[in-house]
Amino acid sequence: MSDAFALRYPRAEALARFLGLLAFALAVFAAVLLLFGKNPLRAYVDVFASTLGTAYGWSETIVKMIPLMLTALAVAIPGRIWLINVGGEGQLFIGALAATGAALYLAFLPGWLLPVVMAGAGALGGGLWAAASGFLHARGWVSETISTLLMNYVAVLLVSFVVFGPWKDPEGVNYPQTAEFVPAAILPTLGTTRIHLGLVFALAALVLWALVMRRTRWGLEVRAIGGNAEAARRTGIPIGRYVVVLMFIGGGLAGLAGMAEVSAIQGRLRPSLSPGYGYSGFLIAWMARGHPAGIVAASFGLAVITAGGDILQMTQAIPGSVVNILMAVMLFVVLGRQGARR
């Protein structure tokens, strides 16, 4: 019965599953809030009214989707061959750091060239940061899961080091931040909103990834490794090289997210540049099971939750990181279902 339904209406079934998951996670989170004496209804009204109730709220949700889609791809692309990249956060920070370096030291470049160089620096920085983990894994030295996790801490500390030390804004009194970027280093935005050119980066990366996987020989080989690594190795596909390259591409996209954040949102480098976009991207990639359209949908959901965390902190005196519970419960449900179906 349910199989026939799945055959005839695969989309309807997927949608029903998604809504069921969402309802369950929201109910569990409401129960947790209730347990700690908070009013869950008011919390949800605050979250949804502020994000989806106004045009401004919508635009801010889209602003948050941009880094989320990129960091989700940073997990999904290496994930295609079962690599677990938990380093999106660190790769985003290194991308931001490299792009900031370009913005500060190459500020004399013409206005059209500077953002291009910054994007290149950001992608290269994040990419190399991730490729290092890929290399350690390909050599069989360190699991990429552990090394990407540990390198997150190093990346965040590196950013703190430069903004408290060598790159500190001399006019910034005591704030840990770099000097403001020159106008040429700021990505263009849409109208009066904060939606910026990064949206095009993210959507282009999603489409390109889907096309490359389906239409090219390279994508076929990646799919072969993902299907059966041992068989792929025996047909002569150099797996180690794919490990490093896919980590590089993933890290590069996370680095691009970092570049877009410092350029379009912050206008300078600050240690508070990300509210955990890299970790949320991990959740999105697993919820969407690496599927591009799923990444867009899940990024939207997580953007609402992330923006909601800020709101809850302001209106209800609940720590912003509490939304991590909601994210975790959603991930628990998804992972439990995927495992049981295997």
Add this chain to the structure above:
Amino acid sequence: MAALVRSLLSGAVLSGTPLLYATLAELISERAGVVNLGLEGVMLVGAVSGFIAAFHTGSASVAIVVAALAGGVFNMVFAYLVLARRANQLATGLALMFCGVGLSALMGVRYVGSQITGLPEHDPLVYGAVPLAGLIWWVLRSTRWGLTVRAVGENPVAAFAAGRDPHVLQYQALFVAGLLGGIAGAHLSLGVARTWSEWMTAGRGFIAVALVIFARWHPLRAVGGALLFGGAISLQLSMQARGVPISPFILDMLPYLLSLAVLAVGRGAHRHAAPGSLGRVFQGTP
């Protein structure tokens, strides 16, 4: 000079103690065949529960028991998902970490900045850590339960054929791991920091996972590893206190870089020491 060495050593022991409890927790879990990256979250839940208990009762022993039980119960969420629902262990562990970060923040929001007396100067958790490593070594080596847990971690199908239920043993091992993870967190909030702050474990749960590999899954070698890392943390703190002209942020990187370095240098050497079915969960006989 002698004073410097003494302060460094005592600092190494103090900072190494929570790492040792956490490493032993991960070690028991991995010896039973389950990788738990959620230890970071378990530690946080233990740290905040212990702190709240100490704040209200003023008793360090009650606080430690509460922290251990909170860690054990919280780790059962992970156990249910990876054992009964066969969820991916690495991803579920990370989800548990997120959950622990959020839950501990919510539980501790009213206690940020509160003062407690914490553990006494002759800290029972410090004195107990090394004997506990010896005890775990003995349990895994010589008792029926320990041998069965190891058998399940090496080859659950064979253990099943010999009449054991792999899942029951893995639930038990994960509960014990949760208890130890909770104690590790409690030592951070009650013994080292004596305050509660959000995400105060700062990645120590992940360092413990690296330390298990470094110790090649052996409880006694874990003592040396934890002491080495405690030394790195203590060196960094004492250099900061002495005003050595190196940025504190660079010094803070030391434990993470050291973890990566010891893993990379250990290379393949540790691979043969790993439990045979680490990361794969028994799915019943075909």
